[in-house]
Amino acid sequence: MTRGRQERNADRSNIHGDQDRCFDGGHDLADAIHQMTETMKQQQEVILRQNQQRLLIENRGCSYEKFLIHRYPNFMGTEGPMKANKWLLDLDRTFEISSCTEKQKVQYAGHLLQGEAGIWWDTKRQLLIRELGNITILTWERFTEEFDNRFFPESMKTQKAQEFATLVQGNLTVEQYVAKFMELGTFAPHLIATEKMQAQKFQAGLNPRICSYVAGFHIHNFQELVNVAAIAKAK
Incomplete structure (x- = not known):
């Protein structure tokens, strides 16, 4: 009988021990979940602060005084x-490095338009106010579209694309030919869509003597081809 009582006591002790271990394990799991939750919360707070700082910078943009440091020239028309x-194009790059907002781009560009261009903008601005209701919602994309329509229309872009299609070196030096090639190439990107196409187009326009020299190298890299053509010119 004593032995049976001892066995029952031992069983109860084992049960309590298992319960204690389960309790400890559950406590450890709860601590781990709590720590993970706190870590995620801290990470979210860091991301939120970073986004708030980014939005603050974007909304602030650049002051007109900061923009004037670049001494960007007026456009007369x-x-x-x-x-x-x-x-x-150069103005757009200046705006990019200055972190100007959409509103500031339109304001600063409008101020740089002088002479005939300034008169055009004064009239166009009034028309846009009637259309949009508020000039402050005018996007930079819309401004550049209106500017191009007036000072660099589609007919001119088509003409420049045709000039590029028939461009040859002629009496130009290699350096002058490269500059013209790069300038006009922006209007016919479909003709130089790959590095190989660009090199082939450039080579085809070189003067016969230089073209024959570079052809033997089978170059498909544009800059390398330009370098070899410059060497051939010197020979």
């Missing part, structure tokens, strides 16, 4: 289509 196109 009499420079011609190609210079108009270059002026706008």
